Amino acid sequence: MAMINNNVSQKLLKTLVSMCHQAQRTTFNAATTTTLPPAPQPSGATTTTTETATNNEGDKIFELEDTKSLFATVPTTKLMHSAAILSVTAVEPVVDFSLWVMTSRFMEAGLFKNVVMGTVKHTAYNHFVAGCDTVETGQTVKRLWESGLRGMLDYGLEHANDNESCDKATQQLIKTAESTQSLTPSVSFVVVKVTAICPVYLLRRVSDLLRWEYKNSSFKLPWKQQTLPIFSENSPFYHTLHQPAPLTAEEEHDLELAHKRLQTICEKSLEGNVPVVIDAEDTSIQPAIDYMTYWASVKYNEAERPMVYGTIQAYLKDAGERMCLTKKAADKMGLPVGFKLVRGAYMSSERKLACSLGVESPIHTTINDTHDCFNGCATFMLDEVSNCPGGLILATHNLDSGKLVAQKAREYGITKDCNKLEFATLYGMAETMTFGLRNAGFSVSKYLPFGPVDQIMPYLLRRAEENKGLLSSSNLDRQLMMKELKRRTKAYFGKA
Numbered sequence: 001m002a003m004i005n006n007n008v009s010q011k012l013l014k015t016l017v018s019m020c021h022q023a024q025r026t027t028f029n030a031a032t033t034t035t036l037p038p039a040p041q042p043s044g045a046t047t048t049t050t051e052t053a054t055n056n057e058g059d060k061i062f063e064l065e066d067t068k069s070l071f072a073t074v075p076t077t078k079l080m081h082s083a084a085i086l087s088v089t090a091v092e093p094v095v096d097f098s099l100w101v102m103t104s105r106f107m108e109a110g111l112f113k114n115v116v117m118g119t120v121k122h123t124a125y126n127h128f129v130a131g132c133d134t135v136e137t138g139q140t141v142k143r144l145w146e147s148g149l150r151g152m153l154d155y156g157l158e159h160a161n162d163n164e165s166c167d168k169a170t171q172q173l174i175k176t177a178e179s180t181q182s183l184t185p186s187v188s189f190v191v192v193k194v195t196a197i198c199p200v201y202l203l204r205r206v207s208d209l210l211r212w213e214y215k216n217s218s219f220k221l222p223w224k225q226q227t228l229p230i231f232s233e234n235s236p237f238y239h240t241l242h243q244p245a246p247l248t249a250e251e252e253h254d255l256e257l258a259h260k261r262l263q264t265i266c267e268k269s270l271e272g273n274v275p276v277v278i279d280a281e282d283t284s285i286q287p288a289i290d291y292m293t294y295w296a297s298v299k300y301n302e303a304e305r306p307m308v309y310g311t312i313q314a315y316l317k318d319a320g321e322r323m324c325l326t327k328k329a330a331d332k333m334g335l336p337v338g339f340k341l342v343r344g345a346y347m348s349s350e351r352k353l354a355c356s357l358g359v360e361s362p363i364h365t366t367i368n369d370t371h372d373c374f375n376g377c378a379t380f381m382l383d384e385v386s387n388c389p390g391g392l393i394l395a396t397h398n399l400d401s402g403k404l405v406a407q408k409a410r411e412y413g414i415t416k417d418c419n420k421l422e423f424a425t426l427y428g429m430a431e432t433m434t435f436g437l438r439n440a441g442f443s444v445s446k447y448l449p450f451g452p453v454d455q456i457m458p459y460l461l462r463r464a465e466e467n468k469g470l471l472s473s474s475n476l477d478r479q480l481m482m483k484e485l486k487r488r489t490k491a492y493f494g495k496a
C-alpha cells in the first residue's frame with residue numbers, strides 16, 4: 001500500500017513539476033514575443049519598487065503607471081489616510097515601539113489601555129480591519145462592491161480551547177454566514193478557522209491519529225468519516241513518534257460536536273449561496289483541519305461548483321504532491337474541489353520545531369523553491385479547472401505570481417464569470433495589485449477581518465510586523481498612492 005502510494009505520489013509530483021516548468025517556459029517564450037508579461041523573476045524577489053514594477057514594456061496585466069485609473073474609486077481622504085498609515089508602519093523604530101507598548105504591562109492600566117486602544121482604533125484598526133460587527137463590515141463590503149471588489153468575511157477569532165468557547169465562536173460565524181444573505185453577490189466567501197470551532201488539543205490528537213493511520217494501514221480509526229487524501233509520502237510525520245492512544249469517548253463526542261459546528265456554518269453559508277473557505281494553520285494540527293475540510297467538501301461540494309475550499313501552503317515541501325493527490329482522488333469521485341493557495345505564515349515556528357527535534361524542516365529550503373511551488377500549484381489548478389469544475393483562490397500579495405496567474409487565466413479563457421478563479425488580498429494591503437487585477441477584468445476579493453478592537457489585536461500586531469520596513473511589500477502601494485495624491489493636488493490647483 002505504502003509503495004503504491006509512493007509511486008503514485010512520485011508520478012504526480014513529476015507531472016506537477018513538469019507542468020510548472022512547462023508553464024514557466026511557455027510564459028518566458030511568450031514574453032519574448034512582447035505580447036505577454038515576463039516570466040516570474042528568477043531571483044524570486046517580490047517586485048517592490050515603482051521602477052521594477054512599471055518599466056516592463058510588455059506588461060499588459062497591471063497598468064501601474066496610470067495611478068488615476070488605478071485609484072479611481074478611492075476618495076482622496078481615504079488615500080491620504082492609507083498613505084499615512086503605510087508611511088508610519090514603514091518606520092521600523094515606530095512600529096517596534098508600538099508593538100512593545102501594546103504587549104507591555106502598561107496595557108493592564110485601564111486609562112492607559114483606553115488611550116492606546118482609541119489611538120489604534122483610529123489608525124491601524126481603521127486601515128486593516130473591516131468593522132467591529134457584521135453591520136459595520138456590511139458597509140465596508142458595499143463600498144468595496146461599488147469599487148468593483150468583493151469581500152471574504154473573516155470574523156477575527158483566536159484559538160479556542162474548550163467547547164464553550166467553540167460554541168461562542170460558532171454563534172459568531174453563523175451570524176457572519178447569515179449576514180451574507182443581504183449582501184450577495186458582494187460577498188465571495190465566508191472564512192472559517194477550524195481552530196475556533198474545535199478545541200486545539202483535539203486537533204492535535206486527531207492529527208496524531210491520522211498520521212499514525214497513514215503510516216500503519218492496519219491501524220483503524222472507528223470515528224473516521226469519508227474524506228480526501230491529506231498526506232503524501234513526503235509529509236512531515238515527526239510530530240507523531242509513538243502510537244497515539246485512541247480517542248476517549250469524550251474526545252469522540254467533542255469531535256462530533258466540532259463536525260456539527262462546521263456543518264451548521266456551512267449550511268448557513270450555503271443558504272445564501274456563498275462558499276466557505278477554511279484557513280490553514282501549522283503542520284502540528286493541519287492534518288485534522290484538512291480531514292474536516294475535505295469531509296465538508298465531500299458533503300457539500302456541488303456537481304458544478306466547490307462550496308467548501310481548503311487551503312494549501314506552498315512553503316511546505318509536500319504541498320504540490322498533496323494538492324495533486326487530493327485533486328485526483330476527488331476527480332475519481334466526480335467531486336469538484338477548490339483550494340485557496342497561500343505561501344504560508346508559520347515559517348519560523350515550523351523551522352524552529354523541526355530544528356529542536358533534529359529533523360529536516362518541512363519548509364522549502366530557499367524562497368525561490370517556495371515561489372516555484374506556489375506558481376506550479378497555481379498553474380496546475382488553472383490547467384485542471386480550465387475544462388472541469390473546480391476553483392482556485394490565489395491569496396497572495398506577490399505581484400509576479402499575480403501576473404503569472406492572470407496571464408495563464410487569460411490563456412485558458414478563465415473569465416470573471418466562471419467562478420473558478422478569485423484573487424484575494426488582505427484588507428488594507430496590496431492595493432496596487434488589487435486594483436490592477438480589477439482593472440484588468442479579474443474577480444478580486446479583499447479578506448475582511450472584523451471584530452472588536454481588543455479581539456482583533458493579535459491580527460493587527462501581525463500586520464504591523466509584516467508591513468514594517470522600507471522593503472516591505474507595502475512599499476509599492478505607498479509610492480503609487482503618493483504619486484496619485486500629487487497628481488490630484490496638481491489637478492486641483494491647475495483647475496483653480
Ligand SMILES: Cc1cc2nc3c(=O)[nH]c(=O)nc-3n(C[C@H](O)[C@H](O)[C@H](O)COP(=O)(O)OP(=O)(O)OC[C@H]3O[C@@H](n4cnc5c(N)ncnc54)[C@H](O)[C@@H]3O)c2cc1C
Nearest residue numbers: 279280315342343344345364366367370395396397398447
Ligand atoms: C487572502 C489571504 C489569506 C491568507 N490565508 C492564510 C492561511 O489560511 N494560512 C496561512 O498560513 N497563511 C495565510 N495567508 C498568509 C500568507 O501565507 C503569507 O504569509 C503572506 O500572504 C505573504 O505571502 P505572499 O504570497 O503575499 O508572498 P510574498 O510577498 O512574496 O512573501 C513571501 C514570504 O514568503 C516567506 N517564505 C516562504 N518560504 C520561504 C523560504 N523557503 N525562505 C524564506 N522565506 C520564505 C517569507 O516570509 C516572505 O516574506 C493569507 C494571505 C492572504 C493574502
